[in-house]
Amino acid sequence: MAYQKKHCWSILLRLYHWAFALSIIALCITGFYIHEPWTNTLREGSASWPMAWMRFAHFIAGYVFTAAVIARIFLYIFGNKQERIMDHLPVTPRNIKNIFSTLLLYSYIKEGHDPDRLGHNLLAGMTYVITIIAAVFQLISGFYLLFPELAIWEGYGLAIFGSQQWARYIHHLLMWWFMIFALIHIYLVVWNDVQEPEGLVSSIFTGKKFTH
Amino acid sequence: MAQTITIDPLTRIEGHLRVDVEVDGGAVTNAWSSGQMFRGLENILKGRDPRDAWHFVQRICGVCTTVHAMASVRAVEDALGLEIPLNAQLIRNLVQSVHCLHDHIVHFYALSALDWVDVVSALDADPVATQKLAESLSNWPGNSAKRFAAVKGKVKALVESGQLGPFANAYWGHAAMKLPPEANLMAVSHYLEALDYQRKATTALAVISGKNPHVQNLSVGGVTAAINLDNEATLNIERLNRVRQLVMEVRDFVNNVYLVDVAAVGALYAEWLPYGNGVTNYLAAPDMPTNAAATQFDLPGGTIMGGDLASVKGFSTLSDPYFKDNVEESIARAWYDGDWQKHPWEEDTEPKFTDFDAQGRYTWLKAPRFEGKPMQVGPLAQMLIGYAQGHEKIVKGVNGALDLVSAVAGTKVGPDALFGTVGRHAARAVRCSLMADLALDHWNMLVDNVGKGDTEIFNPPTFPKGEQKGVGVHEAPRGILSHWIVIQDGKIKNYQCVVPSTWNAGPRDAQDQLGPYEASLLANPIADPERPLEVLRTIHSFDPCIACAVH
Amino acid sequence: MADTVNKTLDPRLNRRGFLKGCTMAAAALGLSESVVPKMVEAATSAERPTVIWLHFQECTGCSETLLRGTHPDLARLILDIISLDYHETVMAAAGHQAEEALHDSVEKNAGKFILVVEGGIPTAENGIHCMIAGKTALEILEEIAPKAAAIIAYGTCATFGGVQAASPNPTGSVGVDKLVHDKPIINISGCPPNPVNLLGTILHFLTFNRLPAVDGLKRPKFAYGRRIHDHCERRAHFDEGRFVEQFGDEFHKLGYCLYKVGCKGPETFANCPVARFNEAGVWPVSVGHGCIGCTEPDFWDTMTPFYDRIPNVKIPGAGIIADADELGTKVLAATGAAIGIHAAVGVGKRLIKGKSDSDE
Ligand code: HEM
Ligand code: HEM
Numbered sequence A: 001m002a003y004q005k006k007h008c009w010s011i012l013l014r015l016y017h018w019a020f021a022l023s024i025i026a027l028c029i030t031g032f033y034i035h036e037p038w039t040n041t042l043r044e045g046s047a048s049w050p051m052a053w054m055r056f057a058h059f060i061a062g063y064v065f066t067a068a069v070i071a072r073i074f075l076y077i078f079g080n081k082q083e084r085i086m087d088h089l090p091v092t093p094r095n096i097k098n099i100f101s102t103l104l105l106y107s108y109i110k111e112g113h114d115p116d117r118l119g120h121n122l123l124a125g126m127t128y129v130i131t132i133i134a135a136v137f138q139l140i141s142g143f144y145l146l147f148p149e150l151a152i153w154e155g156y157g158l159a160i161f162g163s164q165q166w167a168r169y170i171h172h173l174l175m176w177w178f179m180i181f182a183l184i185h186i187y188l189v190v191w192n193d194v195q196e197p198e199g200l201v202s203s204i205f206t207g208k209k210f211t212h
Numbered sequence B: 001m002a003q004t005i006t007i008d009p010l011t012r013i014e015g016h017l018r019v020d021v022e023v024d025g026g027a028v029t030n031a032w033s034s035g036q037m038f039r040g041l042e043n044i045l046k047g048r049d050p051r052d053a054w055h056f057v058q059r060i061c062g063v064c065t066t067v068h069a070m071a072s073v074r075a076v077e078d079a080l081g082l083e084i085p086l087n088a089q090l091i092r093n094l095v096q097s098v099h100c101l102h103d104h105i106v107h108f109y110a111l112s113a114l115d116w117v118d119v120v121s122a123l124d125a126d127p128v129a130t131q132k133l134a135e136s137l138s139n140w141p142g143n144s145a146k147r148f149a150a151v152k153g154k155v156k157a158l159v160e161s162g163q164l165g166p167f168a169n170a171y172w173g174h175a176a177m178k179l180p181p182e183a184n185l186m187a188v189s190h191y192l193e194a195l196d197y198q199r200k201a202t203t204a205l206a207v208i209s210g211k212n213p214h215v216q217n218l219s220v221g222g223v224t225a226a227i228n229l230d231n232e233a234t235l236n237i238e239r240l241n242r243v244r245q246l247v248m249e250v251r252d253f254v255n256n257v258y259l260v261d262v263a264a265v266g267a268l269y270a271e272w273l274p275y276g277n278g279v280t281n282y283l284a285a286p287d288m289p290t291n292a293a294a295t296q297f298d299l300p301g302g303t304i305m306g307g308d309l310a311s312v313k314g315f316s317t318l319s320d321p322y323f324k325d326n327v328e329e330s331i332a333r334a335w336y337d338g339d340w341q342k343h344p345w346e347e348d349t350e351p352k353f354t355d356f357d358a359q360g361r362y363t364w365l366k367a368p369r370f371e372g373k374p375m376q377v378g379p380l381a382q383m384l385i386g387y388a389q390g391h392e393k394i395v396k397g398v399n400g401a402l403d404l405v406s407a408v409a410g411t412k413v414g415p416d417a418l419f420g421t422v423g424r425h426a427a428r429a430v431r432c433s434l435m436a437d438l439a440l441d442h443w444n445m446l447v448d449n450v451g452k453g454d455t456e457i458f459n460p461p462t463f464p465k466g467e468q469k470g471v472g473v474h475e476a477p478r479g480i481l482s483h484w485i486v487i488q489d490g491k492i493k494n495y496q497c498v499v500p501s502t503w504n505a506g507p508r509d510a511q512d513q514l515g516p517y518e519a520s521l522l523a524n525p526i527a528d529p530e531r532p533l534e535v536l537r538t539i540h541s542f543d544p545c546i547a548c549a550v551h
Numbered sequence C: 001m002a003d004t005v006n007k008t009l010d011p012r013l014n015r016r017g018f019l020k021g022c023t024m025a026a027a028a029l030g031l032s033e034s035v036v037p038k039m040v041e042a043a044t045s046a047e048r049p050t051v052i053w054l055h056f057q058e059c060t061g062c063s064e065t066l067l068r069g070t071h072p073d074l075a076r077l078i079l080d081i082i083s084l085d086y087h088e089t090v091m092a093a094a095g096h097q098a099e100e101a102l103h104d105s106v107e108k109n110a111g112k113f114i115l116v117v118e119g120g121i122p123t124a125e126n127g128i129h130c131m132i133a134g135k136t137a138l139e140i141l142e143e144i145a146p147k148a149a150a151i152i153a154y155g156t157c158a159t160f161g162g163v164q165a166a167s168p169n170p171t172g173s174v175g176v177d178k179l180v181h182d183k184p185i186i187n188i189s190g191c192p193p194n195p196v197n198l199l200g201t202i203l204h205f206l207t208f209n210r211l212p213a214v215d216g217l218k219r220p221k222f223a224y225g226r227r228i229h230d231h232c233e234r235r236a237h238f239d240e241g242r243f244v245e246q247f248g249d250e251f252h253k254l255g256y257c258l259y260k261v262g263c264k265g266p267e268t269f270a271n272c273p274v275a276r277f278n279e280a281g282v283w284p285v286s287v288g289h290g291c292i293g294c295t296e297p298d299f300w301d302t303m304t305p306f307y308d309r310i311p312n313v314k315i316p317g318a319g320i321i322a323d324a325d326e327l328g329t330k331v332l333a334a335t336g337a338a339i340g341i342h343a344a345v346g347v348g349k350r351l352i353k354g355k356s357d358s359d360e
């Protein structure tokens, strides 16, 4: 069987992916520092502002993250076939079938990807949708924490989270979701690439996948 | 014919108290004291971090704010066997003594003076004669005819405005009101002045504790007010001096006004001396420790049984087995599930409301018992125990007060005159004066210790696996307070508060022994059952706090 | 004494401007305009405006703050500014006489008085956990609130249920605005609040003839507009990464930031660092203890453990309360372990099957 090179991910999706991935790494590190600053300025007047810098970096990364999330939501509606949300939800028989075949694949019972799927498998797709939903909450809580006095953020923040502390708590717990997600995600991406060398890892750089 | 009167709400106290009395032939023949509000803090604490408990329990009461906080940190420290630094003890003692100044002053002037003082009668007073009367009692600079005239003008304007506000419907002109107009005017003037002095005490307290009500400078393991004489954000000489200055001003007021007013009222109401004894078993906690290990105290603790000063027995530490092993609470007549009398560590608090039933259950208060007996607690208990033990400062204070009363009344009165309604006020005033002195003593000790270079304020607690039990004992303004904690794997497994007002306001037990409020009302005269002022007098003399009592 | 009142009422405000202010306040609070004339009447009458103060499930700490107030102080407040017709802790009358005073005043001042509520309202078992004169707090509120011009819920108990509403809220305690929906309500939170916030609100009303602007939790912005953290004197230490690690340590003695020992200033709205307490120029952070967030809803549950940054996670059903980060670390580690096992199984299978996929 000959490999075919197929276009799968638009440039915008790939840009979004890396903006998202890198901002999350930055946000987790800076966020954790904000939560529990592990440095202590032992020498006063050392002209270092670790907390101020970490927060600044967090907010910059937060804007990148927000832009990425907006791009992703755009693609859910206006992206290519693989990128649209309908391809990620268990709403067609084809998609539902894929859940089972993926489960069989992951439990080493069956081998090989569904030949008719170019985009994410359904388990991955659904997890990404959940992650984007989590990201929306994360950014609303983030902006509520950042601008609590602004009527718009106060309004959304109060309506969704109640107090600042609730927002911060949810914000903090969601951080753990992103870390756990990243761990599983990177493993499965590599695992899938090993299982069936369709060039999965490089697809998120090049936008191309190989199928047969 | 016997008649039952219900007083609900019983006002000018903390909390929701209902008192029912049976009156026959112009005197009380039976009484029931009932707490009307339950919150369930003991249950809320279960499963929480023991280090947080003091914040929660401090909210049991905002009048005796500080005291539950103090008992709570001590309970956890006792369970962990954690000693705190000497500075922490002394700072806590400052919190205790300075808060007490505020609490006792407010109790006498704002909460009970109106039982004895007829504000409207002050309108008939002559300011100059009032000055003469006041000068015969003390040389307080506020006692000028000019001020008395201004106060009289204020009262007049209030009455004429037709908007009496909180003074509406009061007991003006009641047959039991006996003070001459000049004494009334003097008292009203001091009522207003007291507002300024209690505030000074709260300012002093805030300097050490961040704010009040509800201080925020404690922690399990010590206090949080870092000491650094060379920093502006810490406890330094500027802040310490602020405290000292204010305490000195308040002490002047206590000695020249409060103590004197109480003695004067006591003497002018000498016919009240026999009323209100009730339970004459007394119980108090040792407090104001003078060393880190808390084995020496400036306030005496112990028991007196059956009104016999010779029966006095002391407590030597905050967790003396004589105290620790002999406390129980009964819920026989209270709105809780079950029917038991248990040691606090074994207790639970399962609310089960069944309406007011004088023959059955009638209150949210449990009934604390010591060796099975009801005990009266509070300043009177502590002053009597100190007096019986020959505690130097207390003997001096009590004798001084008795001399004052004797002088004004024109007859010699002894310490047994203190047992009743008026005596409770007198003992409180004496204790207040003592606390002002002790505040300054402990201030000195703190400054001495810091001067030696000791700036320790905190020993960090660590929570081992397994179960630990502790008791935190504290002498609150209303008497002995104990918090009983069981910690399991670093979380609170059980928490029980046995509170001064629970001791005093508690109901009958399974043996039908009356609580101190109830017993003290028996035989009280009632001139007019429609306006039962005399009940208020006796109940107020205990300084009730029902939020404390039920929690 | 009535003079003070006349002086306090600002004559510069003409009646039209004033009416407009009231209408705006009423609209902001989602009220019908019918309350406006009453509010006007209350604020402009020559009499001292009536205040009725109800105590429910509370500790009286909030009332106690009045004793600490200085501008105005208590004497001036109750003798010159307002007519405090009912307040169980200070009023002379008791029992029937007290009840009568309450009902007389409510009738006489119907629609005009300011109702201050202190304490939460227990709702479990029909409210029997708090009774006054034979009626539950619920019944009393239901009876009195409709007759008030406006309600000030004073303290975290009255605003958000307070300490007795902490989990598991044994008595079903709630704040006033959970029960009363058709009256202007101002929430002055804090446990207890700074009295300047109550006195400020009352004087704002009497001076400008309208209620102050409020935030989304109905708290006046002049007192709860910003986070503690934004005005804290230790903020420079925060930004510069200088933290107290443990009470009493060298950093504590230098007055560093209390964030790491649990300060909740960054998520708490109040004027504590600006208004300060008890005329002593202090507030909790001044004495080396973090803010515990006492002006925020549910702070007894969301701000605890007080000496950590983030609340514990309650795992539903299991009754387990776990530290959020400990839990997160465990789940992350478990995920790592699961991945390890999954990978090992894959490798094992391959070893057994040999190089089966080499044909592609
Ligand atoms: C070494 C790093 C990474 C590599 C090689 C990588 C690779 C990939 C690949 C190959 C896909 C497509 C997978 C598929 O078709 O199911 C993908 C999708 C995705 N990745 Fe990553 N990823 C990396 C890091 C991350 C990180 C750190 C995150 C965020 C925490 C992340 C978030 C996502 C998301 C949300 C998608 C779904 C894209 C979509 O919305 O359709 N990735 N990644
Ligand atoms: C995956 C995305 C993000 C992660 C993992 C993350 C993580 C965190 C963490 C752990 C904290 C500390 C909370 C604590 O005290 O425990 C934090 C604080 C904060 N985050 Fe994020 N965050 C993310 C996205 C955002 C976004 C999009 C914004 C919006 C600009 C934002 C704004 C903030 C703000 C304002 C704070 C509070 C900083 C402070 O109070 O000093 N975060 N974040």
Ligand code: NFV
Pocket: B014, B060, B061, B062, B063, B064, B065, B067, B068, B476, B477, B478, B479, B481, B499, B500, B501, B502, B544, B545, B546, B547, B548, B549
């Ligand atoms: N503990 C306590 Fe209390 C009581 N009873 C104390 O003084 O008032 Ni609220």
Ligand code: SF4
Pocket: B059, B062, B213, B214, C057, C058, C059, C060, C061, C062, C118, C119, C154, C155, C156, C157, C158, C162, C163, C190, C191, C192, C193
């Ligand atoms: S808010 Fe706090 S201070 Fe006020 S009544 Fe409630 S517990 Fe007491």
Ligand code: SF4
Pocket: C228, C229, C230, C232, C233, C234, C235, C236, C238, C256, C257, C258, C259, C263, C264, C265, C266, C285, C290, C291
């Ligand atoms: S002490 Fe608290 S409020 Fe002040 S800067 Fe630090 S975290 Fe913020």
Ligand code: F3S
Pocket: B211, C190, C191, C228, C268, C270, C272, C283, C284, C285, C290, C291, C292, C293, C294, C295
């Ligand atoms: S605990 Fe409360 S008093 Fe102020 S500093 Fe924090 S809001």
Ligand SMILES: [Mg+2]
Pocket: B042, B366, B496, B497, B498, B499, B550, B551
């Ligand atoms: Mg108890």
